[in-house]
Amino acid sequence: CSGWSGIFSEILCAGVQFFCSGLYLPYLFDIVNCKNEAIRSFSRDTLSNQIETALNTKDSYEKGLLWEDVAKYVLDSVDGWRVTGRRVRAGSQEIDLSVVNISLDDELWQLGSYILVECKNWKRHVDIPQVRNIAYISTMKGNKTALLFATNGITHDAKEEIERLAGTGTFILVIEAKDLKNLQTDSDCKSMILNKFYELQENMVYNLPI
Numbered sequence: 001c002s003g004w005s006g007i008f009s010e011i012l013c014a015g016v017q018f019f020c021s022g023l024y025l026p027y028l029f030d031i032v033n034c035k036n037e038a039i040r041s042f043s044r045d046t047l048s049n050q051i052e053t054a055l056n057t058k059d060s061y062e063k064g065l066l067w068e069d070v071a072k073y074v075l076d077s078v079d080g081w082r083v084t085g086r087r088v089r090a091g092s093q094e095i096d097l098s099v100v101n102i103s104l105d106d107e108l109w110q111l112g113s114y115i116l117v118e119c120k121n122w123k124r125h126v127d128i129p130q131v132r133n134i135a136y137i138s139t140m141k142g143n144k145t146a147l148l149f150a151t152n153g154i155t156h157d158a159k160e161e162i163e164r165l166a167g168t169g170t171f172i173l174v175i176e177a178k179d180l181k182n183l184q185t186d187s188d189c190k191s192m193i194l195n196k197f198y199e200l201q202e203n204m205v206y207n208l209p210i
Helices: 006-020 024-032 044-056 060-076 128-141 156-166 186-203
Strands: 081-088 093-101 113-121 145-150 170-173
Touching: 044 060, 060 081, 060 093, 060 113, 060 145, 093 128, 113 128, 128 145, 128 156, 128 170, 156 170, 156 186, 170 186
Parallel strands: 113 145, 145 170
Antiparallel strands: 081 093, 093 113
């Protein structure tokens, strides 16, 4: 694709990457019609209220749904990203949210064409088993990047595992409640995700053969 020029070539390149990532045909209709939908304005107050509601709700099932709403609001605010599925079955596993990247932004395209999203509204830190499960689903679906919305972050061991997985080409970006509370604009949503990606690239551990 690098030798082509113009907008048309960029679209073709994006399309090739999209279909090569796993032939996600169910989302083709959404992509073709994406320009027909109104773009929602980002509201810091709306996001803040959603976060507080999700964190303070007592019912565990409702907590999960509300935290997914928070993640969806943030992801919908990234220009060129479309949340196309919720609680999607992937074999015996379930994906909380799925995102199709239809942006022509070079930085966003580094994350791949299809992004899995896992949401954990837990009081405790997310640990290695959950991280490995996300990595397994990503590998099974042929994904490069997954987002883990974890209200209270991850354990040290889980962090090391994520850095090891990055060395194999699987990137899991961890987004905490405190990260979301700092967002002021829709541009901040994109910047936060890209900064997480670049930080992980800097810290990833390569698994070199002995």
